[in-house]
Amino acid sequence: MFEPMLLEVRNASAFTGSGNNTYLLAPAGGPACLIDAGIGTEEHIEVIATHTAARHSPLTDVLVTHAHVDHASGAPALARRLRVARFGKHVWPEYDPAGVNWHHVADGARLAVGGTELTALHTPGHAPDHLAFWHEASSTVFTGDLVHAGTSVAIIHSRGGDLIQYVASLERILALEPQRLLPGHGPAIDEPARVLSVTLAHRRRREAQVIEALRRGASTVQMITDSIYDGLAPGLVVLARENVRAHLEKLRHEGRATCDADEWRGT
Ligand SMILES: [Zn+2]
Incomplete structure (x- = not known):
């Protein structure tokens, strides 16, 4: 059973809603992977350290959905505290609030991380560098800021947001017919087709x-x-x-x- 651990960043605000979600894949005795870095608070890093230590699962990989500060800026603190080997994201040279040595993740890349395999899907629109991570074996997609349950996603034009790309990215996720979406904010989505359709209808x-x-x-x-x-x-x-x-x-x-x-x- 594929059960990523939800580790909340606890940074609720007008811009982050109830705060950011990060997800830990930590197979007992194997290498761990964190999806999204958060903002580098002591509390968040401590929770990650506790879970990875308990499972003897050192954090080797951090994958970041996009460069916005609430998702990426925790990377340097994670690098200092947990000696992460690799930080992966789709590089966006014009905007990088984290400044770690990013390993570029291209569309379609298959990533052997956290004891399993994820496929990177370049899904721009909310941000030019946005990636979703598809776990085909469990039909789960880590969707970052593509879609949130109950609230709409900001398309920030002055920061590279693009609505044509955004709609195409939503349709791409819909076409995968996933069973579960794990977003960067808010609760898990167990009815992806319905929530994606509602999101597309809201844009129309x-x-x-x-x-x-x-x-x-x-x-x-x-x-x-x-x-x-x-x-x-x-x-x-x-x-x-x-x-x-x-x-x-x-x-x-x-x-x-x-x-x-x-x-x-x-x-
Ligand atoms: Zn964002």
Whole structure:
């Protein structure tokens, strides 16, 4: 039975929801692998050290889904404390808050880690470097920030977020027909097809709202954001604007909107 251990980072905030999940694969007596590095808190590292020591399973590999700080920035602290041999991620030279010596993980790479085999799936959209890790034997996917149960994922245009890629990445995961998703935030997803479909439908609905806002004459990212989102906490307005911008860029790419000096119009 494939039972990755959920080790929570306990960094709840407006941006991380209930906080980040990391997952430990630690076969008794074999090499351990951690999926996502967290932020390097003493408490998190202590929990990892306790579990790996109890199983005589030294942490040799850390795989990171993407470079965002809540997923990657703990890598140097892990390197110092646990002598991790390899840190794997899809490299993104323009953005790297961790600064460890990354081993580049390409799309389709088969990774012998944690006593089993995972396949890396390059699934950009939330971030250009985003990877999901597919454990075919148990039909489980570690999905990072591709999909969360009950909340939508931020597509941050100014940090390389891309909605066309995001939709393609969701469809790629859906096509695998997985039985379980283990996301970077929130609970495990036991009905992947339903949750992925809801996530795709949410994006289509937002897109329709953006098109409708343009039709009614809203022409700036701020105006469109104000017309769609109601009563957002101030800290989340920035993310909402990023999402709207990502939708507009998708529409522009598809020839359904134009932009001139920050003024947007539908076509
Ligand atoms: Zn992220």
